[in-house]
Amino acid sequence: MKEKCNVLNNKIETEIASPTTTNIVSTINSEKLQTDDVILKLVYYTNKGTECPCPIQSDISTSITLFIPILSALLGVIVGSTINYLHWKLTRKKDNLSKVSQSLLNLIIELEEISMNYWLTSPNRESENTVIKNEIFIKSKQLQVQKHINRLEKTKKDKSFKKLKVLSDDIFELITGEDFESNKRRASKHKVQQIASKCSEIKSILIIDYINV
């Protein structure tokens, strides 16, 4: 095809000084060209010989004609996948946030109960084992609370998180400060009230801003 085209080009260059419709038709007829070649030649003459009438041109236009829908389909797939991925990521993030918050809420409820029992009773010989058990529970639960706070910090850093962080720090000081783990510790109703109040605040923040979002 390319060779035929080149021969035809040469003939056009040498024999047809100014291409007219009659000349073109006669040239086309004399060469017994196929329909594709005729189209190519017409394109060539229409563009006053500036377009290459070689079949390569035909391949490019065919490729472009094919490439555009493929590219469009590919772009569609990429955009669709990206949106799907982002949506999935957001849903997963929300889901994680809700799970961590729910788990933190449970921890706070447990910590509140244990620490209230602990600070409501003064140590005595009979309750020695219970006191030690509660002290161990309090410290481990408190560390778990901090772990959850750290996890929340990675996903949500806003005003309510700052409040949550301050409250969890207060809880640590309140529950494990002063005479914690001391034989001289005395039951303190005031401390228990403070613990209950701080824990309630934490629970409210978790339910309103984290779990029911």
Place this chain on the structure above:
Amino acid sequence: MRTLNIGRDFSCDPAGRYRTDGDASGEAFREDFLRKEIEQLKKGEKLKIILDDCVEAYGSSFLTEGFAGMVKYGYISSNSLLKKLDITYADEDFKFYAEKIQKYILDAKYNSQKYEKV
């Protein structure tokens, strides 16, 4: 750099404030370990404190007495103590305790109380 591994050198279960609360109290840690280690440091040398090797958790009472007590009883100023300490941990959750120690040291008033051995 000198190293003080709380779990290995002192106790895996640090608990309580005063010696009367048990052998692994904050007071015992400060008087028998931290203070001695700090006094043995050369000029510009730091004391590496390992928080989480063998220790599960800390209470505020232990940390306050153990670390801030150094400032409260006038052994060293807050800034000097903070400069000398290099608090380390492998478990990222212990960052909380490291930050608490720094806060307690900063908040402590230098020589505000006289230490009386019980």
